[in-house]
Amino acid sequence: MADPISRSLHERALRRIPGGVNSPVRAFRAVGGEPVYVSRAEGPYLWGADGTRYIDYVGSWGPMVLGHAHPAILRAITEAAAMGTSYGAPTEREVLFAEALCEAVPSMEKVRLCSSGTEACMSALRLARGFTGRDKVLKFEGCYHGHADFLLVKAGSGAATFGVPDSAGVPEAAARNTLTARFNDLDAVRAIFAAQGSEIAAVIVEPVVGNMGCVPPAPGFLEGLRALCTEHGALLVLDEVMTGFRLARGGAQAVFGVTPDLTTLGKIVGGGLPLAAFGGRAEIMDRLAPLGPVYQAGTLSGNPVATAAGLATLSLLTPDLYVTLERIGARLEAGLRDAARAAGATVTVQRVGAMWTVFFTDGPVRSWDDARGADTKAFARWHQGMLKRGVYLPPSQWEAAFHSVTHDDAVLDATLAAAAEAFGEARG
Numbered sequence: 001m002a003d004p005i006s007r008s009l010h011e012r013a014l015r016r017i018p019g020g021v022n023s024p025v026r027a028f029r030a031v032g033g034e035p036v037y038v039s040r041a042e043g044p045y046l047w048g049a050d051g052t053r054y055i056d057y058v059g060s061w062g063p064m065v066l067g068h069a070h071p072a073i074l075r076a077i078t079e080a081a082a083m084g085t086s087y088g089a090p091t092e093r094e095v096l097f098a099e100a101l102c103e104a105v106p107s108m109e110k111v112r113l114c115s116s117g118t119e120a121c122m123s124a125l126r127l128a129r130g131f132t133g134r135d136k137v138l139k140f141e142g143c144y145h146g147h148a149d150f151l152l153v154k155a156g157s158g159a160a161t162f163g164v165p166d167s168a169g170v171p172e173a174a175a176r177n178t179l180t181a182r183f184n185d186l187d188a189v190r191a192i193f194a195a196q197g198s199e200i201a202a203v204i205v206e207p208v209v210g211n212m213g214c215v216p217p218a219p220g221f222l223e224g225l226r227a228l229c230t231e232h233g234a235l236l237v238l239d240e241v242m243t244g245f246r247l248a249r250g251g252a253q254a255v256f257g258v259t260p261d262l263t264t265l266g267k268i269v270g271g272g273l274p275l276a277a278f279g280g281r282a283e284i285m286d287r288l289a290p291l292g293p294v295y296q297a298g299t300l301s302g303n304p305v306a307t308a309a310g311l312a313t314l315s316l317l318t319p320d321l322y323v324t325l326e327r328i329g330a331r332l333e334a335g336l337r338d339a340a341r342a343a344g345a346t347v348t349v350q351r352v353g354a355m356w357t358v359f360f361t362d363g364p365v366r367s368w369d370d371a372r373g374a375d376t377k378a379f380a381r382w383h384q385g386m387l388k389r390g391v392y393l394p395p396s397q398w399e400a401a402f403h404s405v406t407h408d409d410a411v412l413d414a415t416l417a418a419a420a421e422a423f424g425e426a427r428g
């Protein structure tokens with residue numbers, strides 16, 4: 001239950017903002033109750049409108065891998081803002097940032113900056129279509145690549161949470177060239193390529209899915225997609241908006257050893273400001289305007305304050321940091337599993353690095369078919385039990401939770417103590 005101040009703010013919000021929120025999953029409808037209005041955040045914590053402190057496992061849906069309000073990032077933002085907040089002209093920082101991104105993710109020889117993951121995915125696929133001269137795009141059920149029309153087909157995240165896999169307002173014509181297959185089902189992809197491989201411009205995939213809850217790729221799945229794309233002249237687009245700089249500095253492609261043609265990045269790269277990017281082989285990227293015929297643009301793209309936050313973030317993402325994130329994740333994973341078992345709750349805990357999900361189901365979750373079989377009512381009870389005890393989790397069974405390097409042992413102790421009690425209530 002949200003505090004009284006949040007509730008009264010939400011009542012006012014409902015009168016002026018559809019659903020009271022500016023992005024659907026914030027609305028808490030999937031878990032019952034009303035959203036907590038946030039007044040500030042620091043390290044692993046959020047404070048609600050009434051001053052209640054919560055341990056945060058949403059992390060702004062991914063960006064806050066260093067914890068909230070990191071002093072070095074705040075300093076970079078303040079210093080940059082004092083020099084002017086937007087010029088609409090090139091800056092040195094964009095060059096430094098592009099160099100840093102390409103160095104971290106070597107499959108990207110060139111990169112273009114934009115302002116949201118939605119734009120990055122939409123633009124990368126326009127480019128793939130322009131480069132190959134083909135129209136069709138293959139995506140996977142339960143994967144979310146932002147809210148561009150042609151990608152709102154069997155999309156995960158909020159689209160799945162609210163049972164609107166195909167949004168109203170998307171013309172049939174916009175979705176006609178979007179093919180879908182089951183995640184981790186390479187045979188299905190092979191069959192699609194056998195039938196229409198010469199028409200497929202690109203395969204886009206979340207290398208580790210976060211938008212139906214955390215679902216890792218089966219061994220050989222990503223490698224198989226790479227081989228099929230190469231064989232049929234299609235581009236492989238790894239959507240690393242969530243996994244980029246979270247699973248490793250080089251993203252999931254570094255962890256799994258798969259080289260995409262194009263990569264999309266967002267969330268962490270902006271250090272909490274609106275910034276995203278897409279990049280890949282120079283031969284492909286040079287098809288973008290002004291060099292080539294594929295148009296893509298943005299008034300605030302490469303914004304000086306956002307690139308300052310991004311550069312400061314990247315400079316702090318050291319190898320040690322990923323060791324810490326893994327250690328925290330391993331402790332959470334084992335602790336949550338033990339707590340559920342002790343409470344007699346049936347769950348499957350899935351985790352890759354610093355992204356994880358407690359699925360209220362007894363089997364492994366390999367695809368959207370498995371994920372949607374989870375007991376969302378039990379999840380809602382667990383979510384409420386955790387919130388009541390000061391732990392703020394994503395308000396949907398089908399969203400990955402994230403920790404930061406600031407989630408220290410005391411924070412984990414408090415989280416696991418809350419979980420032990422909340423699992424008892426979730427059992428129902």
Ligand SMILES: *Cc1c(COP(=O)(O)O)cnc(C)c1O
Nearest residue numbers: 116117118144145146239241242
């Ligand atoms: C969040 C997300 C997006 C969309 O990014 P926005 O910045 O919200 O537009 C795209 N792809 C993946 C994998 C994401 O997690």
